[in-house]
Amino acid sequence: MQRLTSHETGNFDFKVLHDKTVMTYPQVGSPRTDFRLVFDRKNFLSTISNARLNRSASGLYNQVIGIGSGFGQDMLITVQNDVDSQVEFGLRQLPAQFNEVSIQNTLDENARARLERVKNLLRLPQITLSGKDLPEDDVQVGDWIQLAMSGRKLIEDMTGVHRVERKEVRLDANGFEEAVTFFFEKMGVE
Known part of the structure; x- marks a missing residue:
């Protein structure tokens, strides 16, 4: 992996398969138009169990x-x-x-x-869904998901298309998905 990063000039994604094979890609994931995360405070609509809406100024310059x-x-x-x-x-x-x-x-x-x-803050939301709210097709790292947040000015800037950067799965006693937390990065697409 270290030799690969010394030859590659841009960013790339990789997967480690079950047989320890490392696969590299220019970018993994796909746009998910079949799945959308919504939090509408005015109309009491939500497909989200829990959310942490982190912001970072580490790459902010004005x-x-x-x-x-x-x-x-x-x-x-x-x-x-x-x-x-x-x-x-x-x-x-x-x-x-x-x-x-x-x-x-x-x-x-x-x-x-x-x-x-x-010039803007980097938005890094963490969204948790219950197992029953997940789509039928598995959401993979790299997928792009529409996030619609409304009802409070503080959260409305999180609306947009976000890329799944990390995913944590919590299983129940029977081995089924109890909850899944997605860690996102905003893609700059509204």
Whole structure:
């Protein structure tokens, strides 16, 4: 596995099979349009037994300093800000190099695109379902699931498509699924 990670430049997913074979994939999982998790506080509707709605600021930046090609006075530089995020979280700067960019407008666009990806809190919900609320087709790590949360401003930002990053299963005395907890990461798709 260590040799593989030294050759692979991007992220990848892997599975260890029952016979100890390691399978690698560009990305596992699929969009699950047949299954949706809902929590509607106004109408008292819920398919969720329990939820923890964690947020992380470890990758949050609200000012991107884009550095393009050139040296000294000829170096292209742009600064892109998100003032709303700066007011809420304080100034968090990210220097980003775009060495191949030699046009100012292109550098501005690249820095703005990077800022759009990193200006918000990372949302990491943990949703627990009872065994009777699970879909017939098993939900696998990597599947994308629609999460709809409404009724409170605090939870509405969790609405969107989330990728299952981890799954914990609790069995009852008979060996059946009593509860399943999904650990999600937001995919940026609304």
